[in-house]
Amino acid sequence: MKGVDLLDLKKIVVFLPGRLLPADCRETKFHVSATVGFIHIVAAHDYLGILDKLRVPDDVRLYFEYRELVLPQLREAGVVVEEPDIMVAFLSEMDLPEPGSIEKLRAFVQDVGGFDLSYIMRDLQSHIVNPERSTDYYRIMEEFARVPRSIWREFKRRLVVSLEASKAGTPRRPFRFAFPMTDCTFMVASMDPDWPVIGEDGIRMRTNAVELFTQAAKYDLKTRIGVGLLISKVGDHFLLDWCLIDEPWSANAKLEDLLSTPLFGPARERVVDSYHFRGDNAEPGT
Structure with missing residues (x-):
């Protein structure tokens, strides 16, 4: 993405x-400039935190949006908070x-462990089904960068189940879910164990399968x-094939016919929390 295309800076x-920094400077958390607008001011240790x-x-972007919203209100109310409170x-x-949170x-x-996808993102470019479309690598990374932790977690859950199905050689229907805010659907599937995987036939089958499942x-x-x-x-190894499709939705008789069979499970709308605290009912691993 070029700098001129960035809309949200x-x-x-x-x-x-330093130890001699005056208290009023140390407590300054933002400045509103007449020329460039809101500027966040963050101590290095807080920024790393x-x-x-x-x-x-x-999530980092959303945090600074929240910070920009609440800090002027706190200043007007005369309330002093630390970065951990925010x-x-x-x-x-x-x-x-x-204060005191x-x-x-x-x-x-x-x-x-519940949301980290870094290990499958490594060398992603060499696993895209259309390598000649060089920008697909960046676009896939961008789509993950545009969604919150909850979406990473939901993708990881489906990834783990699909890996287990592949490991066991068990057929399983593909997964899919959408994030409406970015107008993106994520699909995860395990290859049918009866289909060829390597050689010319296997490469062709994998390419066609990931494209068709993603499109569907x-x-x-x-x-x-x-x-x-x-x-x-x-x-003992796994192959990962990625696919990106970016085109306006339009009616497609072939896909309608494909979806008339139970290719995917039923879809339902639900709200998923991004963050958990010990003691929450939704805390993972309990």
């Missing part, structure tokens, strides 16, 4: 506070941060964008 000043807690690019309020979806931050559950998932949930992953097993 966050201006952030990160500083290393933000990145460590949130991890996912879109973080707790953001993670808990509070209207405004409250750091105790709750210690209860935050950083379930990296995107069509079924009526989104513009589809990102698909197909998992195949060869001996």
Whole structure:
């Protein structure tokens, strides 16, 4: 993506506070410039804490949006908070941060294993079914960067189930779910164990399968964008084939006929939490 295409820029000043820094400077958390607008001012250790807690690019963006919304309100009300107070309020979806919230931050559950996709993103470019479309690599990465942790977690859950199906050699219907805010459908499938995987026939079969499943998932949930992953097993190893489709939704008789069979499971709308704290009913791993 080119700089001129960026529509949402966050201006952030990160500083290393010295021991002699006056208290009023240390407590300054933002500045509104007449020329460039809102500027976040964050101490270096707080900035590292933000990145460590949130991890996912879109969550970092949403945090600074929240920060920009609440800090002027707090200044007007004469309320002084620390960065951990803002973080707790953001993670808990509070209207405004409250002083002294750091105790709750210690209860935050950083379930990296539940949402981390970095290990399957490595060398992603060499696993795209249309390598001649060189921008697909960046577009797939961009689609994941545009969604919150909850979507990464939902993708990871389906990935794990599909991996287990491939490992066991058990046929399983493909998964698909959509995130309406980015108009994108994500698809995860395990290759049918009776289909060829390697050689010319296997490559052709995998390519056709990931494209068809991604196209069908995107069509079924009526989104513009589809990102698909197909998992195949060869001996003790797994093959990952990625696919990106970006085109306006339009009626397609072939896909209608394909979807008349139970290709996917039933779809339902639901709200998924991004963050968990110890003691929450939804806490993972309990």
